[in-house]
Amino acid sequence: MQTISLTPSSTPAETTFELVLARSQMRLSVGAEESMADVLQLAGVAIETLCEQGVCGTCVTPWLDGTPDHRDSCLSAAEQATHVAVCCARSHSATLTLDL
Template identity: 85%
Template sequence: MQTAPDAATTAKISSAEHTFELILQRSQMRLPVASGESMADVLQLAGVPLETLCEQGVCGTCVTRWLDGEPDHRDSCLSAAEQATHVAVCCARCHGPPLTLDL
């Protein structure tokens, strides 16, 4: 029998689908990432140089160091140890705004 997710899990899932703020530490830019947008798309539209290839979290081309926040890792290229410091911006979201990147 399948059980329903607890309240904390439900809150994390729904918050990851909503708009969150992306802070770029070095450039001091603040960018909103709406539901349906990827961080990679928002960064590229803002003129931030970023390489992407698969845009599905498989290749690791877009992996970027994160500094603060709670990323929702949706990739299959990073190990748990790597996820502690890096995020695949093509597919990751954020559990709670803001998410600070080392950019």
């Protein structure tokens, strides 16, 4: 008997995406191994973080455009429609715009 696996054999690699800050029009590149929170902090943008795992909600930030890849456990589906946990989320789209 042959067994067929329906699960992928490898995890897709993270991709780089552009983060746009709507208020300042700053554009930042988020690398495959970086979090949005890290990139924002390195650029001098004040973002509070605590757990850095998407559990506490400290880093939750409003988003305006793009398609976030939510990886948190602190936001409801309704909250994810307007907010993103920048410590752990990625972007499905090439650009993600935050209300910062």
